[in-house]
Amino acid sequence: MSTTTTRRVEPTGEVTEDAPRALKAAIGPSDRIFRGVSRSGGLAVLAIMSLIGIFLGYRAIQALREAGISFLTTEAWEPNGGDFGIAAVLTGTVLIALVAIGVAVPLAVGTALYISEYAPARIKQTLISMVDLMAAVPSVVYGLWGAFFLQWNILGLSRWISTWLGWIPFLSVDGADPRDPLATETVYTASTLIAGIVVAMMVTPIACSVMREVFAQAPAGEREGAYALGATKWGMIRSVVLPYGKGGMIGGTMLGLGRALGETIGVYMVISPVFEIQPRILESGSNSVSALIALRYGEASDFELSALMAAGLALFLMTLVVNFAASSIIARSRSGAVSDA
Amino acid sequence: MTAVDIRPADVGADDPSTGGTTLPPPVPPGSPEEPRRSLVLLRTSDIFALVGAFAASVSITFVLFTQLLPFEGAIGFVVLAYVLFLIVYALLVSLDDDGPAVRDKVAAVAVHGLALLLGVGLVFVVLYTLGRGAEALPNLNFYTEDMRVTGPLDPLTSGGILHGIVGTLIMITMALAITIPLGIVCAVFLNEIPGRLSRLVRTIAEAMTALPSIVAGLFIYATWITAFGLGQSGSAAALAITVMMLPIVIRASDVVLRLVPGTLKEAAYAVGAGQWRTVWHVTLPTARSGLMTSIILGTARGIGETSPVLLTAGFTAAVNTNPLEGPMVSLPLLTFELVKNPQPEMIARGFGTAATLMVLVLLLFAVGRAVGGRGPGQLTRRQQHRRVLASRRDAERFRRTDAARPRFTTQEEGQRR
Numbered sequence: 175m176s177t178t179t180t181r182r183v184e185p186t187g188e189v190t191e192d193a194p195r196a197l198k199a200a201i202g203p204s205d206r207i208f209r210g211v212s213r214s215g216g217l218a219v220l221a222i223m224s225l226i227g228i229f230l231g232y233r234a235i236q237a238l239r240e241a242g243i244s245f246l247t248t249e250a251w252e253p254n255g256g257d258f259g260i261a262a263v264l265t266g267t268v269l270i271a272l273v274a275i276g277v278a279v280p281l282a283v284g285t286a287l288y289i290s291e292y293a294p295a296r297i298k299q300t301l302i303s304m305v306d307l308m309a310a311v312p313s314v315v316y317g318l319w320g321a322f323f324l325q326w327n328i329l330g331l332s333r334w335i336s337t338w339l340g341w342i343p344f345l346s347v348d349g350a351d352p353r354d355p356l357a358t359e360t361v362y363t364a365s366t367l368i369a370g371i372v373v374a375m376m377v378t379p380i381a382c383s384v385m386r387e388v389f390a391q392a393p394a395g396e397r398e399g400a401y402a403l404g405a406t407k408w409g410m411i412r413s414v415v416l417p418y419g420k421g422g423m424i425g426g427t428m429l430g431l432g433r434a435l436g437e438t439i440g441v442y443m444v445i446s447p448v449f450e451i452q453p454r455i456l457e458s459g460s461n462s463v464s465a466l467i468a469l470r471y472g473e474a475s476d477f478e479l480s481a482l483m484a485a486g487l488a489l490f491l492m493t494l495v496v497n498f499a500a501s502s503i504i505a506r507s508r509s510g511a512v513s514d515a
Numbered sequence: 516m517t518a519v520d521i522r523p524a525d526v527g528a529d530d531p532s533t534g535g536t537t538l539p540p541p542v543p544p545g546s547p548e549e550p551r552r553s554l555v556l557l558r559t560s561d562i563f564a565l566v567g568a569f570a571a572s573v574s575i576t577f578v579l580f581t582q583l584l585p586f587e588g589a590i591g592f593v594v595l596a597y598v599l600f601l602i603v604y605a606l607l608v609s610l611d612d613d614g615p616a617v618r619d620k621v622a623a624v625a626v627h628g629l630a631l632l633l634g635v636g637l638v639f640v641v642l643y644t645l646g647r648g649a650e651a652l653p654n655l656n657f658y659t660e661d662m663r664v665t666g667p668l669d670p671l672t673s674g675g676i677l678h679g680i681v682g683t684l685i686m687i688t689m690a691l692a693i694t695i696p697l698g699i700v701c702a703v704f705l706n707e708i709p710g711r712l713s714r715l716v717r718t719i720a721e722a723m724t725a726l727p728s729i730v731a732g733l734f735i736y737a738t739w740i741t742a743f744g745l746g747q748s749g750s751a752a753a754l755a756i757t758v759m760m761l762p763i764v765i766r767a768s769d770v771v772l773r774l775v776p777g778t779l780k781e782a783a784y785a786v787g788a789g790q791w792r793t794v795w796h797v798t799l800p801t802a803r804s805g806l807m808t809s810i811i812l813g814t815a816r817g818i819g820e821t822s823p824v825l826l827t828a829g830f831t832a833a834v835n836t837n838p839l840e841g842p843m844v845s846l847p848l849l850t851f852e853l854v855k856n857p858q859p860e861m862i863a864r865g866f867g868t869a870a871t872l873m874v875l876v877l878l879l880f881a882v883g884r885a886v887g888g889r890g891p892g893q894l895t896r897r898q899q900h901r902r903v904l905a906s907r908r909d910a911e912r913f914r915r916t917d918a919a920r921p922r923f924t925t926q927e928e929g930q931r932r
Binding site: 201202204205207208209211212213215216217218219220222223224225226229230233280281282283284285287288289291292293303304306307308310311312313314315316317318319321322323327328330331334375378379382405406407408409411432435436437438439442443464467468471476479482483486489490493494496497498501 | 589590591594615616618619622623625626627628629630632633634636637640641643644647696697700701703704705707708712713715716719720721722723724725726727728729730731733734736737738741758761765789790791792794812815816818819820821822825826847850851854862865866869872873876877880884
């Protein structure tokens with residue numbers, strides 16, 4: 175703009191350069207106050223978030239200095255004895271989240287496809303609000319269901335899988351004897367699998383609504399093009415909707431993963447905590463960082479609290495990374511969908 | 516363009532070398548009429564295939580379960596029957612369809628099955644909670660008493676969840692008192708003053724939605740309770756809930772404010788309004804219903820949070836109306852603490868509490884859908900009707916003031932009167 179000057183001839187005959195005028199907006203006092211207030215609102219949010227990070231970090235330093243690098247590799251949680259680390263709880267967190275995602279993704283993709291492609295137009299809106307509503311159901315309700323219903327109704331499946339597929343390392347169960355008819359079934363309760371399914375119920379609606387939004391944006395022209403070339407409905411979905419929605423599917427999955435990593439109360443109500451790395455997902459006993467915090471904060475000494483803060487910081491950073499990845503994938507996908515979670 | 520054939524007459528219609536359109540040969544007179552093709556998508560054989568596959572899969576699973584294999588449990592039955600159903604259905608369809616059609620139909624059935632599974636699962640969770648809570652819910656004392664004098668073995672006619680209801684209401688009110696102004700001011704900031712700072716704030720707010728709820732509780736526990744030494748209280752819990760609700764409200768409001776048509780704002784600027792007046796009189800009223808929805812979404816989320824309250828509010832069996840001092844309990848936390856007891860009465864109370872909480876959330880959600888759920892400027896029929904009436908009233912008013920105003924009449928008008 176600054177370089178486009180034109181010559182023009184004044185009536186008096188002299189030639190002048192026509193320079194752009196400086197634009198100066200006069201901001202009144204009320205607008206100045208408005209700008210100040212809204213800017214300080216933004217800064218307050220910034221301050222809260224950085225305070226969380228700073229405070230967690232500050233309180234965690236004490237424990238981290240004591241534990242050093244072994245904080246990431248130790249399997250026990252005895253901070254007062256100086257022997258503590260998040261290897262076990264972190265593994266548990268990740269395992270529960272993976273089970274949850276494994277259950278949630280097929281359900282979310284299927285439901286999102288159903289709502290955007292197969293559902294009759296008149297019930298579509300109802301289904302969408304139902305899924306949104308399910309995302310708003312408190313986690314304690316899912317926890318109740320998991321602890322009082324699922325726990326006891328999934329035993330048969332757990333026993334069957336461990337009996338017949340137990341040769342796969344993750345699916346074996348210590349202390350279970352399938353030939354003993356009087357064997358107690360409690361070795362199958364309170365397992366990673368059950369906690370994972372409970373968490374899956376919580377994250378599926380979120381993942382589903384992100385995916386549905388992206389699927390619905392697949393360009394109509396390409397859909398019609400696929401049909402015009404003789405594609406069946408599934409052929410159209412596979413060649414247009416799914417490639418188009420790939421970014422949204424990955425992003426929705428990671429958003430769900432972020433939620434699954436941080437979920438507390440549903441996991442806490444279901445699992446029986448152990449403090450060693452326990453990779454057998456069907457066996458009783460599991461743990462997660464958030465359940466550890468909820469379990470131990472009460473009678474924590476000052477140093478133990480610092481250790482819990484360190485665990486919280488680790489969880490915080492992990493979910494942060496996952497969610498940033500999710501939002502950047504969603505934003506960079508072809509649809510560039512705006513998602514509201 | 517319409518498909519009118521305007522080819523020159525000398526171009527041969529059936530000569531491909533000249534590149535014209537190939538027309539079908541003319542129908543000789545007297546030939547039998549071509550039968551009309553059926554455009555119906557659903558054929559009888561499809562229904563037969565569905566029913567047959569269902570019957571076959573259930574019968575095979577039944578035989579497998581009872582006679583041949585060491586299977587058990589309802590979940591296993593359903594899983595196996597579903598897998599068998601898909602296989603049998605594919606077989607049946609492949610009898611009279613080709614590959615792509617078989618894949619299409621199997622995919623359709625699989626997608627329907629997944630959606631149905633999720634729907635049934637979610638609805639079941641809700642109904643299960645309501646069902647197990649039904650034992651406690653009809654007792655009126657459940658809503659009017661607290662658990663101060665009720666022992667673990669007392670029947671359901673004694674004790675209730677009044678302390679949880681009061682606590683939840685106090686906490687959510689305090690949280691809303693902070694969240695609504697701060698969240699909306701922040702969303703306005705993101706939209707009205709774009710720049711590097713607002714981009715940073717938007718990124719940070721997005722990151723805050725990822726904040727695990729327990730970390731929010733831990734933060735307040737570390738600052739409010741251990742650093743400031745203020746003790747567990749309702750206000751601490753309200754702050755923790757605020758930290759959870761704030762990013763949700765900011766993000767939802769941000770999206771809604773972005774949808775306000777730019778032309779509206781430009782019109783306000785064009786008649787000389789400042790930025791502040793434009794925001795207050797144009798942007799916010801236009802987005803009102805959407806903002807309402809975002810607040811309700813945040814509330815529904817905040818009201819159901821357990822772990823922040825667990826860390827910051829403590830637990831009490833009595834009603835505490837003072838948010839600044841002493842432990843306070845919310846409905847989700849009360850649920851959590853009640854079902855920890857082994858007695859069936861306490862567990863029934865826990866389910867009743869959860870059902871109450873869920874009904875509260877559902878109500879909030881329904882209100883949110885009724886109030887919002889529409890883009891800015893999109894009106895319901897009733898609102899439209901009201902607008903039309905208001906407009907007519909205005910027109911009438913203009914006419915009246917116009918008529919009352921003394922005016923110069925032209926020659927012609929005077930004659931017409």
